[in-house]
Amino acid sequence: MWHQLLPHATSFDAFISPNEDTRLEAFISDPDSFRQERLILKAEVDRILNKALRQLPARERYILERRFGMRDGSELTLEAVSRILKLSKERVRQLEREALLKLRLSLEGMRSQLMGA
Known part of the structure; x- marks a missing residue:
């Protein structure tokens, strides 16, 4: 069968x-x-990722870690992070954007090093 x-x-x-x-x-x-x-x-x-994050200034690293839940898995809003840091939501958003750009550039540089090695 x-x-x-x-x-x-x-x-x-x-x-x-x-x-x-x-x-x-x-x-x-x-x-x-x-x-x-x-x-x-x-x-x-x-x-x-942690290597690239360590290259950021402490405040920018803190913002990314809190916004994307990299510390404890809980993602905080711009408002929550702004209250913790005693900054405006707009300033936290600006710092987050700058940090993401720096992180991207750092990771691209690492990729170039890895591909070239």
Whole structure:
């Protein structure tokens, strides 16, 4: 019955070609290895982002960390950050914009270094 339903089915134990000693099962991804790969990639992205954030002035870094929840996962509004820093919402928005620009430039520079290495 299975042969009628799947006329072209092949065993995972089959070799990929007559001239190869590699079996099809070697090409099946392991879900655990994919998760591990994602964890490693996330850790590397976090490391690079933190390196770029450390290059910002403390106040700008603080604003980005609070606005985007980088400290504890909770994102604060412009108004909340402005109350904490005793600045106007507009000034916090300006500082956030400047910080994001600096962060982008820093990350682009790091990318150039990584690609050139």
